[in-house]
Every structure is written in C-alpha cells, then in structure tokens.
Amino acid sequence: MNRPGFDNSKYLETQSAHIRQRISQFGNKLYLEFGGKLFDDYHASRVLPGFEPDSKIRMLKELRDSAEIVIAICASDIEKNKVRGDLGITYDVDVLRLIDAFRAQGLYVGSVVVTQYAGQAAADAFKKRLEELGVRVYLHYPITGYPHNIALIVSDEGYGKNQYIETSRPLVVVTAPGPGSGKMAVCLSQLYHEYRRGVKAGYAKFETFPIWNLPLQHPVNLAYEAATADLGDVNMIDPFHLQAYGETTVNYNRDVEIFPVLSAIFEKITGECPYKSPTDMGVNMVGCCIFDDSAVCDAARQEIVRRYYSALSDRRQGQTGDETVYKLELLMQQAKVSADIRPVIAASLQVADETGNPAGAIELPDGEIVTGKTTDLMGASSATLLNALKRLAHIDHEKHLISPEAIAPIQAVKVDHLGSANPRLHSDEVLIALAISAATDPLAARALEQLSRLRGCEAHSSVILSPVDSVTYGKLGMHLTCEPQYETNKLYHR
Template sequence: MKIGFDNNKYLQLQSEHIRERINQFGDKLYLEFGGKLFDDYHASRVLPGFAPDSKLSMLMQLADQAEIIIAINAADIEKNKIRHDLGITYDVDVLRLIQSFTDRGLYVGSVVITQYSGQKAADLFKSKLEKIGIRVYRHYIIDGYPSNVSLIVSDEGYGRNDYIETAKPLVIITAPGPGSGKMATCLSQLYHENKRGIKAGYAKFETFPIWNIPLKHPVNLAYEAATADLNDVNMIDPFHLDAYGVTTVNYNRDVEIFPVLSAIFEGIYGECPYKSPTDMGVNMVGCCIMDDEVCAEASRQEIIRRYYQALARLAKDMGSKDEVYKIELLMKQAKITTDLRRVVGAANERAEKTGSPAAAMELDDGTIITGKTTNLLGASAALLLNVVKVLGNISHDIHLIAPSAIEPIQKLKVNYLGSKNPRLHTDEVLIALSASAATDHNAQVALEQLPKLKGREVHTSVLLSDVDTKIFKKLGVNLTCEPIYEEKKIYH
C-alpha cells in the first residue's frame, strides 16, 4: 500500500494544537469529537497511513483530566440504525464504546439521548444502561432548530434539556456516528454551565471535511459520500471568508449552527471568541498529507465503494434513492465511474462467462484473482481459497480441502441443519481449511496468508449472505457487491 499521510507528524501537531485550545478557556472545555474516536476506518482508507486509533492515542495523553460523554440520537435507536463498517446498531455500538474506553482506563461519565420525543426504544435503552450503572440524560427536540435562536437559548429551549453532571475539566463528546447531536449537546451544556456561573468553552475536533484543502478535493467529496444519507454538504465557510478573506472548507450543519454558538458565547463572555466555524476547529489533518495524489486516488475508490453500498442498501429496502443520486452526483464531480474499481469488471465478467455468481479480489501488485460458484463452494469461498493459493505460491491444482472432507459438511448442512444451499460459505471453508492445516503443509501455508488480505479490494456479482459479509469484514477487506440477489424471491 502506498502511503500518503504522515501519522507521526499528525499525532504531534494535533496534540499540541488541542492543548493550546484547552489553555484558552478557564473552568471547563467541551471538546466535540467528530467521526470515530477509534476504529476510524474511513479516515484510514482515504488517507493511507492514518492509523484508525490516532485520535484515541492523543486522548490517552489527557486521560487524567478528561471524561467522556457519548451521544446517541433517539431516532437512530428507534430505527435500529447500523454502523456499516462494523455491522452493528448504534445502540449496541454505545455499549461497545463504553467497554472499549473503560478497558483503556478512560472515564465514561454518561450517555445522552438526543432528539428525544418519547420514543419507546429510547426509553428501553435508557433503562438498560441505568441497570448497569451508566448515567443517562435526555435532550429534546426544539422547534425551529437551529434558526429560532431566541427559543433555543432560553429555558424552553436548551434549558429544557437535562443538565449533564461532569467532574473533569475536559469533557469529550463523542458518538457512534454522524447525526447523533454532539454539537447540540455541547451548546446545551454551555447554556446550563453559564446559568450555574461556570464559564465553559467549546472546541470541535472534526476530521472531515478538511478545512485547508480544496472544496472539491476527492478527500472532501469522499466525506460527502460517507454522509450521503444525512445529506451533508461541504461548503466554503462564509464567516471565515468575511472575517479573514481566506477560503476554507466546512459543512452545512456547522455553518448553520454558528450563529447559535455565537449567541451563546455572547451570553457567557459578552462576545464570541470565534469568528467562524473554521475557528472552532482544531483539525490538523490537512497539514499532514505527504502525497496528495495517493490520498486523492484512495478517496476516489472510497466514493465508488460508498456508491455500491448505497445501491445495496436500496436493494435491501434499507436505503433511499436520494442517497444513491447524491453519490452519483459526487462521482460526476470527481470525474470517476465504477470502471475505476477494477474488481467490478473482473467479477461481473467471470459471472457472465460461467452463468453463476462470481467474486474478484485485487492484490497489492495489481493482480486480480477470481472465484466462481461450484457444486461444493460458493463464489466467495472459492475466491478465498484461490487467493491464499496465489499468496502462498501453491499450485492451483492442489486441493487444500479434500472433496471428501467437504461432502460431510454439506450433508450436515442439508440433512440435519435444514439448509437449502449445500455449498460452503466463507466461514465454513475457513474452518475446513483450519482442520486440514493440522495434517497438510499446504493448507497450513494457505492459512497463514489470511492476514495479507487486510485492505484488499473485493467485489461480488451478487449480494452476499450476512455470513459471508461478516467474514470479509473480519478479514479486513473492502467489499462491494452488485445490488442484485442470486435468486429472485420476495423474502431473503
């Protein structure tokens, strides 16, 4: 993999910049962490070299003075919104985040349920958290938000929200994903702190969009593609341009909320310390791009992946046409087509030739390996075996798993477990390969190649089962699928 981002430089510059911002305020600083605090795989894909846990590494340096609040939108709980990179719902991810932070010695003070309007699922989740000792607060929908400043900055607006009790000088606000209400939580707390005589500050740590690269740079377009379901729009920060005469990039929600933030700060200090949404940020990512073209190409690939993911969600009645249309527009702006993703053509061509589902993977050197559907194996399972043979310099003619070993598994699936598909899925073929490795040297060599699959590109000619999808995610491959089912059914 070509590296386009200097992660060590980033850790140094970013931590220094955050400390400077903390020193600007007195009693307390609310620091909104946009994106993922760890497991930031989007950033690592579009900025090759960026470590998924970079932000967590910086936070660990401030652990003694920091506490964490996790925000989750009540509507996301109600509709079981899924974090697609992990395949789990947002409410489950809150539990995962709490455990992960706690395991690292970080203090999670509470969870706040935002946009609350009596959702039953949110009430059940609140009870579940409280039973395990987690404090839970509720923030409510405010009519006219974010335009009705007089209502928002009043006892009927932010004043109606629960006041979140905090004990540390640095309060980190994070969430399972975008649209969770992190900024609104911070602003609500500023209002409540002011009423209690505490002068609290606010800063924003948002990786994307990157403020000091062009508006239509592929990295910034990839962020729009990643948030297409929210309809976020990158835009020139008009406040920054007016104040400094400098063009910077921000996004619509931050620009829309800035007058509200400015009004709140005026109530606290008599004036707003920030002249623009860009001023609020502490993001140094743009200063650490060491190879612009590498990051640009990685971002073009990400946009295409997001396009196929949107198509797949639409095919499964989990997405919308508007999301697909938006990403199609972004692809036009980036001047790219799906042809740029080489595994797409390879998988579809193999499927057309064989008349059955096929899969393709691109290796580091550009070699593309394909797998076809057989009587014994599904296309994804066949692809895995073909790839590990190539990586392990094993002849294609050698059977890593004897057909005589596969047949009993098929019998178990069909005769005893009620499966209608006798072909082995990826999880089953990997278990069979592991069993063969105990007595077969080639199978052992093949098994040792699996870590090399991380970050590789894979495309399949049909939508995969949940089992195959999860295995590919565990292997760390970047998977896309054609938005069609292998069989035409009304229930899958």
C-alpha cells in the same frame, strides 16, 4: 494496494497538542463535540492510506489524564430501536458497547445523557438499566423552536431546565452512537450551566471530514460527500471564514447554516462569540499530516467508486433510492473517475460471463488479479478467497488444501440439520475448514498464514453477496464491491 500518503505518528502528536492548546484557551474547561467513529474509522483509513482506524481513540489516550467521556443518546432513538447500520445493533445497546470499549482503553466515562427526553417509557427503562449498572444518567429536554428561538433556548426554561452534567476533568468529550443524538446541544447546554456557576468553559468541534485546508473539489473531500450521499451533506466554502480572514476553507452545509444561530447563542451565554467562522470551531489537523497528495487522491477516487457500487446494491435491495445513486454518479464525474479504476470488476464479470454463474475477483498487493468461480462445493466468494491465499503462498492452483471428502459432511450438516438451502461453503466456513486442514497439512498452514496480507486488497463480486460472506471479507480488511444483481430470481434473499 494503496501506497501510504498519511503520517499517522505526526497526526497523533499534532492533534493532541492542538486540543491541549484549545483547552488552555478556555481556562482549562473544554467541551469537545466528537463526531464520526472513534474506534473504527475505516473510511478515513481508506481515503488516507497510512491513517490507522483507531487513530482517534489513540489520540484521546494521549489525553486520558485530563479527559472524560459523556455519551449522548436521543430518547426517540431509544424508543424507535434505531439501529447502527454498520454494526447491526440498536443505539442503546451501542451505548453499552461504547462504555465498555472506552473503559478497556483506560478512558473515563463520566455519564450518559438522554436528550430530547419527553417521558418515553423506553428511555425510562434504559435510564434505570444504566443506573443499576452504576452509570450516571442525565436528562435533557426538548426546547420549543430549537435552534432558532434563542431567547427561550438561553433561559431558565430552555437550557436551564436541562440537568447539569457533573464533570470533573478539563476535557469533556461528548460523543454518541450516531448522528442526530444531540451532541452540540449537550455542549451548549453545559456552557450555559457553567457560566451560571462562574466557570468560563469553551466549546470546540472535532470532525475529520471534510478536511478544511484541502480544496473543495479535492478527491478526499468528494469522498466524504460520497460517504454521506444519503444524508444530503454538501461540502462548501466557509463564507464566514473567507469574510473574516480572506482565506478559503472548506466546511459542510449544516455547520455553515447553523453558525449564525450558534454565534448568537454564544453571545447570549458568554457575552461574545469566540469564533468568527465554523472552521474556527474545529480542531481537526488531519490535512496537515498528508505527505503524498497523489496517494490520497488515488485512494479517495477508489472510495468514491466503492460508494457508488454500494449505493447500486442498496437500491437493488430497496434500502436507498435513485437520488443517492444520481448524486454519486455526479461525484464520480466531478472526481473524473469511472469503474475502470477497479480492474477486479472486469475480471469478475468476465469469469461470470464465461461460466454463467456468480464469480469473484481479488486484487493482490502486487496488483495481480485472482478470480474464483462457483463450484458444487463452494460459492464464488469462497473459491476466490481460497485461490487468493494459494497464490500468496505460491501453492499450485490445482492443489486441494481442503479435501472434498471433508467438505461433504459439512454440507450434510448445513442442509440436513441446519436447514440451509445452499450446500456450498461460505467464506467463513471455508476458513474454518482450512484451519482444520492446517493442523496436518503444511501447505494449508502456509495458506492460512497469508490472511493478514489480504488487508487493503480490492475485491468484487458479480452478484450481491450474502451477509456472512460480505462480513467475512470486511473482517479480513478487504474493500468489497458487488454488482447490483442477486444470484437468483427469488423474491426473498438471505
């Protein structure tokens, strides 16, 4: 288990204070482009142990009285039914989820803006659906030559054609279901319209990674490159900041490449650019809240290895190519790390080799490794999970917490009535069966009470797990990796 290295309370305090300062800098009207995941930033919580996954939304709640949310979604993403890989839902459905989630936190969602709108029928249908639900919707249009044709962009035929988004609060947080939704363009379009109305608004960017005040080759920044290996993002020294201030800071290639264009757009809109570098635009204070650099370095190295194994599995399933794997191998070299830092890998492979069947391993909070093997009743991931709960509850390994006689009817339902070819219980089914046993068996109840202690534990499987098993491990907060091998030689896998 990772030892803490990040002060979350300090982060909430300093981050909200820094954003308030930036709001006042621009005359009490700031458009804040908010990248990354707001509600569930598990990458940050893994590489910065102590960072809570919902920290960013908690920070925004500190500003709730002065903040409103604008959600951007690209019309072509609606038309293509683009899916969020982590949630398995389309971007348009995720907009509805985000609105509900923001409202549940007491945050005001002012509107949705459909970007790159060119008459797409799916976008029209989505707009109508939102308006029927009482959500205001605005349309922004494609601009020929964007982002380099500045004369056209900053004109009545460019930003001027976009519908002006009515906002009522000093801080306007522009977010989106995913990258490429047009958040920056929405912010700059609003600046154009605000200045035409005599309002001297400002723009800033919130991105957690890379962390600007950590070294370029710091493991946390390398872990960010690992997380975005399939996107081609590259961390680099901000040359504009170095020239302006003589200070070395870190940014990533897309922000550095676009900065001259952005600066020119600012000058065209406001008469001058308020920033001298991409780093200046940011408001991220994460790097100021690390109190144990060694702890976050260790956590980040683990994340790089996990990302590598994830890419190997994705390649095996045809979801990515060699280039992503090669980049991650290079990042592992740069971070001076190998798979040896994950003892669960060797442990699971040893059991798999001994039994000739899939096996799993979980590293418990005290560093002990628990393994599990495939049986007639359970898959390896289920057996490993149950063994880990037994060990945490100090229950003898040979003790049956779920009666084999109780499992048999479950298997019969799966095979005879639900059409499953695999009678073995998946991880979620084992947990449900354990919960039923807990009603009458104190030992089963004691094992069930240990579930929360699995959060943050490392786990490995000798084969690619089924989606239901990997999702269950994820919901329990375990950090799972898998060997890039299927359990069988079939061509179709579920």
